[in-house]
Structure formats: C-alpha cells, structure tokens
Amino acid sequence: MSGLKGWKLVCAGLALSSLLLAGCATVDEASPQQGGGSGGGSQGAAQRINGAGASFPAPFYSAVFQRFAQEEGIEVNYQSIGSSGGREQFIQKTVAFGASDEPMSEEEMREAGGNPLHIATVGGAVVPVYNIEGVDSGLNFTGRVLADIYLGNITRWNDPAIAELNPGVELPDAKIAVVHRSDGSGTTNIWTSYLAAVSPEWKSGPGAGGEIKWPTGIGGDGNEGVAGLVKQTPNSIGYVGLEYAVQNELAYGDVGEEGAFVRPSVESARAAIAAAGDEIPEDLRFTISSANPQGEGVYPITGLTWILVRQQMDDPAQCRAVAQAAWYLTHEGQSLAPDLNYVPLPENIVSRDEELIRSMEAGGEKCYAG
Template identity: 40%
Template sequence: MSKATSPLLLACMAALFVGCSSSNTSTDPDGSGDMPASTENVKLTGSGASFPYPLYDRWFKEYSESTDGVKIDYQAKGSGAGIKDFINGTTDFGASDAAMKDDEIAQVDKGVQLLPMTAGEVVLAYNLEGVDGLKLSREAYVGILLGKITKWNDPAIVKTNEGIDLPEMDITVARRADSSGTTYVFTQHLSTISEEWKNGPGTGKTVVWPNSDKFIAAPKNDGVTATIKQTPGAIGYIEYGYAKLTKIPMVSLENQSGKFIQPSLESGQAALANVKMPEDLRAWLPDPEGEDAYPIVSYTWLLCYKKYDDPKKAEVLKNAVRYCLTEGQKISDEMGYVPLPENVVEKVTAALDNIQ
C-alpha cells in the first residue's frame, strides 16, 4: 500500500474484511458443488486496480483459506502498474478497470484472456459540513473538474440545490496521482458528455489536470478517499465501495435522462441492464441509458494469460475465478459493488476454457 494511504482507513478496511471473512468462508471454493483436489503449495501473485481491491482481497483470502496448499496475493498498485506488471510477466495475473487495448495485448506472447469480474460505480464524494443530499448537474460537475467553477456557492451549483445553504468556500478537487483505471472510467464519461473536456484533458489513465493548487493528487482510491475526508471543501472521484465503507457523503449526479441519481446497487444494475457484452468481453458504459441509471459505471477485469508454463497455476486460477463468479458474487453488494448479470457470468465462465 502507498505510504500516503490513511492508516485509519486501512485499519477500517482490514477490520471489515477479517470480520466478514470469518463468517462467510466457503466449503465449496470453486462454486462447482465439488471440492477441488488438494493442491501442493501453489502461490499466485497479482497486481493492479485499486477500484476492486476490497472485493478482490476478500475473495482471494477466502478462497486461499478454504483451499489446501493455495495462496493468492493481490497488490493494489493502480491499473496502469498492473497492466505493466502483467505485460512484463512479473505477476500471474493482473487487474484493470480499463480493459487492455489491442496494442497492449499484442505485447504478451502467452496470449491474454480478459475476464470481467464485477462492476462498480465511480462516485463524486465530498466534504461539506452540514450539507446533505448535494446534487450536481452535468454543467456543474464538468465545470468543477475543468477548474472553472471554484466556489461552492456558484450559481450552477445553487440552482440544483434549493433550500441548501451552500458556503462561500473554495472547492478543492482530489484526483488520482497514479496511472488509474478509475481515472480512465471517469474521464471517459466526462469526454462523452462534454466536448470541452474531450478536446481538453480527454480520456486516459492519466490526464493533464488544471494547473491549480486547489487540485490535490493522491495515490489510489484509498488515498483520494483519505484526502477528501481530511480536507474541508473537497470533492473527488472514488469507487462507490470506498465511500460506502467510510460513510463519506456522495453526490447525486444528473444522468442522461436528466434525473439526479444516487449511487446504489439498484442504480448500478439499471446502468448495466442495456449493455450487451461482446465476444472479447470488453464492454464500456461511458454514459448509460435508462431513466434510473447511475451515469458512471464500469466493469473491471482480471487479466489472465492464455498459456501458463505451470499447469497447476492455470488450474488454481480457473478454480479461483469460478469461486468468484459463484459464491463471490453473493457478497458483491455488501462490499459496494454490482454483481455481474447472469448472462455475463455465463460468458466469463465459458472463456475460462481459453486458459491452459
């Protein structure tokens, strides 16, 4: 974990994971109905996205604890670092909120199988004492991220928050310092709804943010979360699970239908409802349709090799994924994620045949 990460936040996350794991250990690790044969000391290492880290950490710990001879370690380094490690062959699997591009896949001699494992919402969390139920129009939140709206009592914010006493306070934006899939998802959405953003910062795991001392960089989702909580007047983009865990207020955002939507399991599922998963399992939701859809939702992927030098590692990985697709999906909601639709589970399960 980064040295900039809040110790209090990490302690809170660790306590939740340990408590939850002790009460939910599976007796059927791969979810198939049969216990897998004992495996002789197989260790898998992975790195990448911090977006799904709370869920992946719990999944992998539970699977490791319930399967003799298996240990799965996952390090949240950010999607960009995870893709780099995976391409360089220094890990057994990677994880990214930005699905690998064709030119990245071409660099991997062993072949690449992308597996969407869960979905989540990117939320705008904020720190304004006494302000509950904040709503931001598209005009307002794009303006804030462009550095054009700098005060909390700006007319663009006031007009959608009738009856709320907004302070004449500077807005501080907390953003990612590292190469981040969360940033990719967030900026892809901003590029979709704003020509000015598209032709300015654009879409990427890293982008050029406004040059202002009111834009503060922090590493990973937990670092941004800690920065928001420690900075009065702050707003920043993080994965919903981090906001849910730390009980930090979240903005209701204007969706494509013009409704202001709070992030939740229901609004995330509404966003996924109209998305068709293609054969390569790379589906994007830059601005989902649906009256009740939350506007910033993404799948997040495991990055697996199609060919492993050690067949035992391939088999352990596939069994672990089967567990995550079955028993693991049952805990997604309580951890702040959106369970995969059943048709997506079926496609991902079938894709495991490509891993040898």
C-alpha cells in the same frame, strides 16, 4: 462491512485508508497444492499465486480471496497498486494475473503475449465525494457541472451552476479543492470516460483514460488516497468507488440531468450495466460509463472491473490456480458483492467469463477442470 473481517489473513497489501497495514510476504507462485478441493479441482494447482492492480475492487477481492483460501486451500496475494501498475506487472510477468478497471490497449495486449483475456469479476459505481461543512450527502450534480469543476471552470461551491441544482442548500462561498488520482487508474478511466461522454470541452481537452493531464487539483494515490485527501481537506471534491465512500463515511452526490438525478447504489449501478448490455463486446473490453447509459434509476458513472489472465500460460500448476481463482471470483464470490457495495455480474457476462476461463491452457492441457 463484515466481509472485510480477517482480510489480513489473505494479504495486507490490500489497502483501505481506514484499515490498511501494508506489506505482503513473498510467496512461491509455483508451489504445488497437495490435496483436493471443490469446483475446478485444486489438485495439481499452485498453492500460492500473486496478483496486482486495481484498487477499485480491492475490498471485494480481499473478502473473496480470504474465503477462497479457506475453502480451496490456494492463497492469493493481491496488491492494490492501481490499474496501470497491474497492467504493467502483468505485461512484465511479475504476477500470475493483473487487475484493471481500464481495458488493456491493443499495444499492451501484444506486449503481454499469451493472448490476454479480460475476465469480468464485478461491477460498481464511481461517485463524486465531497467534504463541505454543514452539507450532508445528497448534493446534485450534472455531468457537465462535474466536468466544469474538474476543468477549473467552476471554482467556488456557491457558483450559480451548482446552486441551481441544489435549491435550499446553503453552499459556502469557498474555493473548491479538487482531488484526483495521481497514479494510473481504472477508476479515473470510468470517471473521465463519463466526463468525455457528456462534455465536449472535456472530450476535446483532457479526454478519457486512466492517465490524463489534469487541468487542476491535487492527486491522491489509489482510491484510498483520494478518500483520505477528501476526508482531511475542507471544501474538497473527489471521486472514488462507492465502497470507499461508504467505508470512509464520506458524503457523496447524486448524478444525472436536471430533474432526474440518480442516487449511486448497487441497484442503480446494476441498472447501468443492464442498459449498456448490447454494447458490451464478446471480449468484455468495454467501459460502461463511456456510453452514458440512461433510463429510470440508472446511475451512469458505472464500470466493470477485470482480472487479466493469459489464455496460454507456461506453468500448468500456476494456470490451474489462476483459472480456479477466476472461477471462484465469478461464481461463489458473487454472493459477497452486494454487502460490499458492488454489483454481481449478470448471467450473460458470467456465461462469457466461463467460456474464457475454460479456454485457458498450459502445456497443451486445459487449466480449469470443472
């Protein structure tokens, strides 16, 4: 994960359980940037901006914003606090942009004002991770089995429903320790949207969303918190972004229907985004996993993540900096995605992002000059 080297130069508020040293200095969001820069023109842009939200894309944002600061001279202080917190801070205008893996609701859009836009930045897989002594990566799960585990219907690892999917694997007669998010989470939205799509009992019970009433289990804060709990809890299962499973060396399972299990990867998540392409609306507010995309090599528990910006902003300098950061994320930054276990955006989504970024205005002027 070489793209994470030096990430503390950008912001120590980005949290990975194995890397984090927390704390970011307060910055002046509207300090004017002196000098030029390539791309959208950093001249006249704020020198520093604050953002907060989703932990799912935090490793990607860390790497991209570090390079963005080096190349464009604009520092981005990003706090990995979860999607719900990111939407709330965006609504309260305590950050220049929010970040979420769960689309804003209509009510949140109204509360935020300024015609909020969802700029898709990257895609990725959410994977079932587990910690079972003697069982390596590669367990098979169907969506209904995962739902039944999280509903509390399946409580032991050697339950016939799991054993039948994994012939030849010695599963222990041990109670399953279920781990979920304790905070409002876009990763949870991707996970529960899939469970609701494949399990009628889940759909009519806990349902889909970033904040639900969990039937069972213990909670961890952020992807990093869930990864840490699974790593330290014997016989546990949880869900995190693929990048967190890899970074924390956690075993993770394949998902699908019996006889057609798909390994989570950049390629299989990319295939899921492509499979759901016709269902993605113009405003990009769509949870891929809710469609349960199918096909050969398609990993269904996949989602997009967004930064949240206002089409109409008050501060021209801040608007220029946000627009330029958004452009960099969706263009130059995409080259960093695969090595960090994220999916680069397909061309049709990048094209829509470009239209949205170019629509941003402040003081009657366009914010992106490219």
